[in-house]
Amino acid sequence: MPPRLFSFSMLIGLGAVLGHLYLYRRLVRELVHGRVVRLLAIVFLTAMGLLMGMRRTLLGALPEETDRLVKVAMYSWMGVALCLVMALGLTDLSRGILAVARRLRQRRASEAPALAQPTPPVDAERRKFLGRAVAGGALVAGGGLATYGHWRAFVAPPLVTELAIKIPKLPRALDGFTIVQLTDVHVGPFIRRRFMDELVRHANALEPDLVAITGDLVDGDVPILGDAVAALRNLRSRYGSYFVTGNHEYYAGDVAWVEFLQSLDIQTLRNRHVRIGDAGASLDLVGVDDWSGWRRTAQKGYDLDQALAGRDADRAAVLLAHQPANFKQAAERGVDLQISGHTHGGQLPPMTLFIDYAWEHAVGLYRHQDSHIYVSRGCGFWGPPMRVGSPPELVKLVLTT
Incomplete structure (x- = not known):
């Protein structure tokens, strides 16, 4: 396991x-x-804590359907637990203040003897009641937040962001x-064919000239997720659909997925x-592989020089790159617009609060000289x-002169 991924896994395990x-x-x-x-x-909390901390070791050894069910249970609880911890943390912080x-x-008051008042005796029963009331309120608040988050992610249609x-x-x-940009769909244990059919329907309703799929489409293998991803065959646009790899494609097997997408008339x-x-x-529509190519599979990965080689610099260039890193270098190489994803906009608190510190171009529209980048929150x-x-979100970018 690469050191960065190992450190990330250890951090998640400790947090769990x-x-x-x-x-x-x-x-x-x-x-x-x-x-x-x-x-x-206690048994439930211990089991879930261990499962989160050891998920990369345990899940790969399970049969396919068992693996999916365990992931659904684990990730669902992970979200609920995070919402509960946040609600409890806020109440404890308020009580501390x-x-x-x-x-x-x-x-x-003690420094002014004339105004000093006797300290009232501690009522143990009252303190116990208040502790339970606060815990119960946090449970309701955390549960409500988790319910809203599930609805927003999985049930409600994506928001449409349209920019000129x-x-x-x-x-x-x-x-x-x-x-129209689709990115960070993460077809996997939760997202299956029905979700993809709806996503395609919403994308087609925007009547795009071109569809750009900027990576992290899948979290699994072609035999398992192929039917869900096949919904992309129904995308409709004047100039077709184009795909670039994200880091998760390399976890799942980038070569097999590229071949499968080609069978759906989606060019990579x-x-x-x-x-x-x-x-x-x-x-010119320019596409680069994700940086994870050379890290995980000893492939070349991101190579902007190769992607731009031989193009006419006087022609407008739109770059599809999964990660927003390297935008300024791309702009200085003549790229007029970069379309990226990867960050999810943080997806959940507290990550949403710190995403701007983690990425120079974290979410939304940015400009460098005469070039722009749009970083999507993902679908x-x-x-x-x-x-x-x-x-x-679904992103519709309208190019103007």
């Missing part, structure tokens, strides 16, 4: 252990009564050219460009089947 210990202390001890019920709660404020008032991007080198005949741009339009009015989700603070 600490999070479940916190849930035991704040929920189980406060709300669960009876030795048998409490024992069952109030406690500090109360102690400061008592200290000021000015490209001075665009021929006038292509003014108004539309690109692997460090190359194609000319869209005709001799009188055209632009699906990874891990917990939830979206909070970063709803899924």
Whole structure:
């Protein structure tokens, strides 16, 4: 396992252990009564904590359908647990602030003997009742947040983001050219054929000239997920659909997926460009492999030099790249617009709060010199089947002169 991935896995494992210990202390001890019920709660929390911490080791050894069911249970609970930890954490933080404020008032009162008041006796039963009430309120709030997040990610239609991007080198005949972006769908344990059929229906309703699929389409193998991905055969656009790999394609087997997508009439741009339009009015559509190619499979991976080789620099260029890294270098090489994903906009708190610190171009539209990049929040989700603070989106980019 690469060092970066190992460190990430260890961090998730440590977080899972600490999070479940916190849930035991704040929920189980406060709300669960009876030795048998409490024992069952402890067993459940322990099992889920271990499963999250050791998921890469355990899940690969399970039969296909068992593996899927375990992933559904694990990732669903991961999202619920995260929402519960956040709700409990906020209530505990509020209680801590109030406690500090109360102690400061008592200290000021003690420094003024004439105004000092006797400290009231501690009511143990009242404290126990308040602790249970706070834990119960956090349970309701966390459960409500998890329910909303599931609805937003899995049930509600994706939001449509439509933007006009000015490209001075665009021929006038292509003014108004539309690109619909699908990215970070993550077809896998949760996202199956029905979800994909609906996604395709929404994409077709935008009447694109071209469809760009910018990676992380799948989380699994072709024999398992091929039927769901085959829904993309029904995408309709004037100039067709184009795909570039994301990091998750390399986990699943990039070569097999590229061949499968080719059978659906979806072209893959692997460090190359194609000319869209005709001799009188055209632009270059450039695609690069994800950086994970050389990290995971000893393939070349991202190679912008190869992708741009031989193109006419006077022609407008649109770059499809899964990750938003390297945008400034691409802009300085003559790329007018880069279309990316990968970040999910954070997907869930607290990641949504720190995503701008992790990525220079984290989500939305950015500009460097005369070039632009749009980083999509993605159409699906990874891990917990939830979206909070970063709803899924379909992106429609309208190119103008």
